[in-house]
Amino acid sequence: MIRILLALTATLWAATARAEIEVQEITSPGGIDAWLVESHEIPFVAVEALFAGGASLDREGKRGAVNLMTALIEEGSGDMTAREFQRELERLAARFSYDVYDDALSVSARFLSENRDESVDLLNQSLTDPAFDETAIERVRSQVLANIRSRAQNPNDIASETFYREAFGNHPYGSDISGTLESVEGLTRDDLVQAFDDTVVRDRIHVAIVGDITPEAAGEMLDEMFEGLPETGPELPEEVEVGIEGGTTVIDFPSPQSVAFFGHEGLERDDPDYFAAYILNEILGGSGRQSILMEEVREKRGLTYGVGTYLVPKEHAELYLGSVSSANDRVAQAIDVIRAEWAEMQENGVTAEQLEEAKTYITGAYPLRFDGNARIAEILVGMQFTGLPADYIETRNAQIEAVTLEEINRVASELLAPEELHFVVVGQPEGLGETN
Template sequence: MTAHAPAVAIASRAEHVQRITTPGGLEAWLVESYAVPLVALEFAIRGGAAQDPQDKPGLATLLAGTIDEGAGPYDARGFHRAIDDLAIHLGFGADRDAISGHMQTLSRNVDEAFGLLKLALNDARLDKHDVARVRSQLAAELKRDVNDPDAVASKAFREAAFPNHPYGRPVRGDLATIETLTREDLIALRERLFARRDLKIGVVGAIDAQKLSDLLDATFGGLALQNDLAPVAPITLAHVGERRIVDLDVPQSTIRFGRPGITKRDPDYYAAVVANHILGAGTFTSRLFTEVREKRGMAYSVYSHLNEYDECAMLIGAAATKNERAGEAIGVIAEEFKQFAEKGPTEEELDKAKKFLIGSYALRFDTSTKVASQLVNLQLDGFEPSFLDERNGKIAAVMLDDCRRAAKRLLGDGDLLVTVVGKPAGV
């Protein structure tokens, strides 16, 4: 599907969110909007790549890639033809902590769309030849990654940051083991993860609560009530202060850096969001961009951002520069972290950051798919719909002392875990 329904224009976003509980006990958040005859659904099932068996990384990604390759009476070609004939967009993905799905359909095809989604979730064939085909596609991507500096840098950073932990394993798998993933492995993982417990659903579009309730029970009601998740231990970013080099014969050094972050539940989180925007997230206005690119011309882009898995909050970033300037670039980044931790932002920087963060928030709601995704993310994070109206107020309430305190907490002594791929000089 090529079109997106525009998000409904409302003064209060939260008051238009209906919390539905179906007769079968499922909960979903719905925003009705009849501006265009489209329905967008997003959902997430907690338990993603972190649930892969230790010796079978990539299993959740392979599962997400195969459950729409034939289901029920349809083989892979027939299933995709059924989707295409009705202009339905249906897809699945896996990240660290969840397997997610999305669906977009014209409202006149909503019954058929939910029916196809039901088949994929409950009756995916997982035929061996389809599993082999998708697995070979993943293997081809992994082979390309071997000589991709960005992929190598991310892998080196992940392994250093999360030693002997599920977060340290690759989401898309490993060349050494990808061919060992079997249909039986996929069935076992599906039985463990696909359940109504921890299922989060967001829907936006031309559908009412009663109709949606009936469709949700028909689609998701056949899933098991309880999942069977392996515990994932909380972890703090490891090896902060170390610099690790992966030798690769390329003219440019690719840099990844990071340190522990602040969770979304922390009272200082929104002050940290503002502080990080000033430091590295404000693309063309951040201090890192100014110092590394504008003043010294060392990198085309450099950034930092706050990232949070279920069991780890981080501040991470990246840059790329000529090999001969790698050491200099890392030094400038580290010094900027140290200076910002010690002195924090200026009043002018604070004011500009807050205006940008508040003004740009509306861009997260300019299509129905984005709205549905926001509804699911809020549920995963444990927030109420009221957060949709409260978020900008939390940004606006950040004062200079708050931002400086959060910067000090976030950046500490300025030490970073740094991984560099290339032939860097001065590191």
């Protein structure tokens, strides 16, 4: 039943994606702020919550604790075992999921209107009384350890993790959120309880609700959903400088092709130039096959199947990153082309035609993101988390259209720094030495 309703929800929103989405800012009687989009066409509610902090709140020597803890939240709570918890979800035709990132822990809930009260009670139980059963801990720990071992043999993971380590050192951004074999093997149940208490707290919560519920009922639901959470947690990590310098790091790995992960310092999400930088990236190396790097590296020279770049504005640092893979005897040439195009764009900027084509693509693709209640809730909570206003959905495309050729080319000259690009190359590249 839930699968049918989820499909209907997606179909409904896809058909009306271009219609105006009215976001209401509400506050529960208990003081929890949230954004709400009412949609009473079908009896279904989607809730997205983000707790600021995430894996960055791992305590010293306990790397991976928040990640392991998050994976255990749905492994039973209260008097329920993991199997009993999942059976109750099935009975209610509800879906809960929990995930963690560098800067946030996410909680997603999907449930039918008729089962709202029971679903909310179950979600609250998972967020206030997780079992952290020793048997479940060992089972999930073994899964995390297997994942860590797998990442250690994956060239893409090796490249990205090496880049982050060189860029951020001992800061939480400098290591993978899963932790190391040593750190995860040493975690105790008390460490997981501590990670939970540090992370799932009221004063760092952002919430979005979409579906069949009124503002009054949504306010009451919020207080029930998050009743009993600690009010606050430890301080968040401090800002960190991007410490990596221009050059190349080569890691020997037996493979017929090399993987390169590259980048330099980026731009804050609330920087006035962010929209210009966003369009600039779409032109240079963004998602579409029309990007300059795809044209120069793949189409003209056949050096790769794919190359892409993206802006990464984290909470405590900003990056501009990219990746490419190529045969060992051609990856050096691919890197040379990327550096050259980076320098060309910095010096000469984009053309008026490139700017208009990128604007058309970006503004046209935006409404297609709103293809379901759950997806809309994800977008709204992400907006809250990054400090965007509730009317951003309405104004975003206008802000894209307002970027001028002069503005984007100024940003290109300031943001792009070919001499600061650092490439981490994993493979056995020919003609490519390690430099700093």
